[in-house]
Amino acid sequence: MNKKKFNKLHNILYEMAKTSGNMAGKATSFISSPNKLDNIKTAVYPEALLAFLSQKNLLKLSERITESTANIYDKALDAEYLRTHIGGPNHRMFDGGHDIAGAWEAVKNASKDDSFVQETAALANSLWKDLNTEMGLPFRTINKSSYDETAAWVSKSIPTADKSWFYDLLSYDSFEILAGALSAVGVLFALKNEDLDSLAELLGSAGIIAIISANPLLGILMVLTAAYAYFIKKMEFKSIKFGSGAAVSSVSMGIFALFNLSLFFEFILVLIIGSLIKKKLDKGISIKDLDHYKLLVNKLQVAGAEPEKEI
Numbered sequence: 001m002n003k004k005k006f007n008k009l010h011n012i013l014y015e016m017a018k019t020s021g022n023m024a025g026k027a028t029s030f031i032s033s034p035n036k037l038d039n040i041k042t043a044v045y046p047e048a049l050l051a052f053l054s055q056k057n058l059l060k061l062s063e064r065i066t067e068s069t070a071n072i073y074d075k076a077l078d079a080e081y082l083r084t085h086i087g088g089p090n091h092r093m094f095d096g097g098h099d100i101a102g103a104w105e106a107v108k109n110a111s112k113d114d115s116f117v118q119e120t121a122a123l124a125n126s127l128w129k130d131l132n133t134e135m136g137l138p139f140r141t142i143n144k145s146s147y148d149e150t151a152a153w154v155s156k157s158i159p160t161a162d163k164s165w166f167y168d169l170l171s172y173d174s175f176e177i178l179a180g181a182l183s184a185v186g187v188l189f190a191l192k193n194e195d196l197d198s199l200a201e202l203l204g205s206a207g208i209i210a211i212i213s214a215n216p217l218l219g220i221l222m223v224l225t226a227a228y229a230y231f232i233k234k235m236e237f238k239s240i241k242f243g244s245g246a247a248v249s250s251v252s253m254g255i256f257a258l259f260n261l262s263l264f265f266e267f268i269l270v271l272i273i274g275s276l277i278k279k280k281l282d283k284g285i286s287i288k289d290l291d292h293y294k295l296l297v298n299k300l301q302v303a304g305a306e307p308e309k310e311i
Contacts, residue, residue, distance in 0.1 A: 080096055
């Protein structure tokens with residue numbers, strides 16, 4: 001990292017620490033506290049975990065673990081792409097062989113000598129491998145011309161959205177499914193115990209992560225949960241709890257995007273800083289402070305993505 005970029009990132013991080021009430025100093029006392037294990041236990045697990053599961057590096061790791069030599073079934077799913085090269089790296093959205101129905105047809109027609117059980121196992125294996133990649137699987141096959149037109153409109157009309165974000169919105173992967181499943185478990189526990197604060201924090205956290213990471217499964221779950229809690233269960237939430245979950249998740253996503261550390265160390269850093277921010281928010285923080293946090297997170301993401309120049 002060159003000196004100019006380092007100084008820019010340093011200044012942004014310093015401002016974040018200052019805004020959160022001298023966060024850097026509190027982090028030192030947090031870590032050095034004799035009760036640091038208890039502090040870790042009270043950290044913001046849902047927000048940190050959901051942010052962690054949204055990292056593309058996890059898919060790179062899972063792809064390396066699950067990849068294998070392409071068999072006749074894998075090639076059958078990719079048949080249209082291998083013939084026309086439609087869509088390039090995004091071909092799963094357009095080739096007709098990667099939505100559930102299309103994949104099943106491709107597997108059935110791959111060989112005349114296999115059984116139903118073999119075909120079912122082959123379908124599960126092929127889809128599982130594709131689920132554990134950055135491209136994931138499409139919800140349904142889409143006409144490429146229509147997709148290109150809509151993607152161009154989205155990247156032009158929606159702030160911070162681009163074609164990559166739009167592709168992600170129309171597809172899903174294994175970690176998005178896992179994040180949705182864990183959130184569903186959290187929702188059920190919160191509803192069963194009538195824990196309004198935890199539910200509000202989860203809604204705020206999962207909602208902002210669903211938007212940032214383009215996770216439609218998580219987004220739909222949170223919309224349905226909010227509607228059920230408000231209209232059916234007649235629950236009323238504290239807006240500060242929504243803000244707390246959203247703010248911690250935003251900062252967590254910024255940390256993961258900024259630092260080039262191992263995912264384990266980034267996760268620990270998120271737990272520590274997230275816990276400090278949450279404590280600050282629980283004591284009461286103004287809308288102005290929340291807006292400032294959002295601005296700083298945006299600055300972090302932009303600065304972290306800037307290409308480095310030799311000096």
